C-alpha cells in the first residue's frame with residue numbers, strides 16, 4: 001500500500017462506487033428467457049423483453065430473493081413495500097424505450113460493508129446508500145465484421161436481472177476502492193448471488209471521484225465530481241481513479257473551479273491509453289421522466305421471506321475470517337489468504353486442519369503447497385488431485401519423524417504427478433523410517449569423522465552440531481535432521 005504517498009498529497013481523494021452485478025438466475029427478470037452467456041445473438045428473446053405491444057412483464061421471484069440476500073449481507077434495511085418505475089431514455093439497445101428500475105422506493109437502503117487491509121494499511125467502513133433491482137439493456141456491437149462500418153444489436157442481455165449497489169463517498173484512495181470491490185465481489189460469490197464474472201459483464205463498475213483540498217483559511221475546497229464509466233476490471237478502476245485524481249489536481253491548480261460551478265461530468269476510461277476522456281453530459285434524473293411501472297404490482301416482503309433469506313446466507317467472508325482465526329489459531333493474514341480463495345478452499349482447509357489436529361501446519365501446507373500448485377495448474381480446488389487426507393498423512397509422517405518437511409514436499413509433488421497414494425510413493429522413493437540402531441551407527445560414524453565438531457560441542461558450542469546434518473543426509477537421505485542432531489548431542493555428552 002502506498003500509505004506514505006497518499007498522506008503526502010495536498011488533497012484527499014473522495015470516492016463513491018456504483019456496482020452493477022448480474023444475479024445468478026436461469027431466466028430474465030420479467031420473462032422466462034434464459035440468461036445463458038454466449039448464445040448466438042437474439043436467440044434468447046421473447047415479446048416481453050423485445051418490448052412488443054401487448055406483452056406483459058412478470059417478476060422473477062428468485063431474482064428478488066437473491067437481491068434481498070445480498071442486501072441483508074450488506075447490512076441494509078429491507079423495505080416491506082417496494083415498487084417498480086420506468087426510467088425513460090432512447091437508446092438503440094433498449095427496445096421498450098424505457099428500463100424497468102426502482103426510483104424512490106428501492107427495496108433496500110442504509111447498509112455498510114467494511115474493508116480491512118490484513119497488512120494493516122487501512123480499515124474502512126463504507127456506507128451503502130441503496131441497493132435496487134433493474135433490468136439490463138441489450139448490447140450494441142460496432143464494426144464487428146472486418147471492413148464494414150455496421151452497428152448491430154444483440155438483445156439476449158435485455159431484461160437480465162441486475163442488482164445496483166451504490167456506496168457512500170466513503171473511500172479515500174484508489175487502493176481502498178480496489179480492495180473494497182474485491183471484498184464486495186467475494187461476498188457476492190460467497191452468497192451465491194452472482195458469479196461476478198467480469199469478462200462476461202456480470203459485474204460492472206462506475207466510480208464517482210473528486211478532491212477535498214484544505215485552503216489556507218481553513219475551508220475545504222471541493223472539485224467538481226466526475227463519474228468514470230466503462231471500467232471492466234478492478235485494476236482499471238484503480239488506474240482510472242489514480243489518473244483522475246491527478247488530472248483533477250492539475251485542473252484545480254489551473255482553474256480553481258469548485259463543485260457546483262459546473263454540471264457533473266461523465267468521463268470514460270480508455271484502458272490502452274491509460275486516460276479518462278469526456279463523454280456526453282449525464283442526464284439529471286428529471287430527464288428520465290421516471291414514473292411508476294403500471295404493468296407490475298408492488299412487491300411486499302414478509303418476515304418469513306426475510307428469515308429464509310438470512311438462512312440462505314451462510315457465513316460471509318468477514319465472519320469466516322474471524323472464525324478461522326479463533327478456531328484454528330492462525331493469523332489474520334493467513335485467514336485472509338484462505339478466505340479470499342473462496343468457500344470451497346476454506347472447506348478443504350478445515351478438513352485438513354481437522355485431520356492434522358491444528359491449524360498452523362495445515363495453513364502453511366495450504367499456502368506453500370496446495371495454493372501455489374493450484375495457481376500454477378489452474379482449475380478449482382474441487383478438482384485438485386491431492387486430497388486433504390493425503391496432505392494430512394504427509395504432515396503426520398513429518399511430525400512422527402519419518403521424514404522431514406523437504407522430503408514431505410517431494411512426496412506431495414509425486415502424489416500430485418502420479419496420482420498414487422502417499423504410502424506407495426513413500427515405498428517407491430525408497431523412503432523408509434531409519435531404525436534407532438541405524439541412527440546410532442550412523443551418528444557414531446559421523447562423530448568419529450568430525451573430531452573438531454565434537455570438541456566444539458564439548459566446549460559449549462551446541463550449534464556446531466548443525467555441521468553434521470548435511471553429512472548425515474548424504475549418507476542416508478531418509479534420516480530426520482532433528483533426530484540426528486539430538487542423537488549426536490546425546491552421544492557426545494556420554495563420551
Ligand SMILES: [Zn+2]
Pocket residue numbers: 028031032033044045046047048049050159
Ligand atoms: Zn424474454
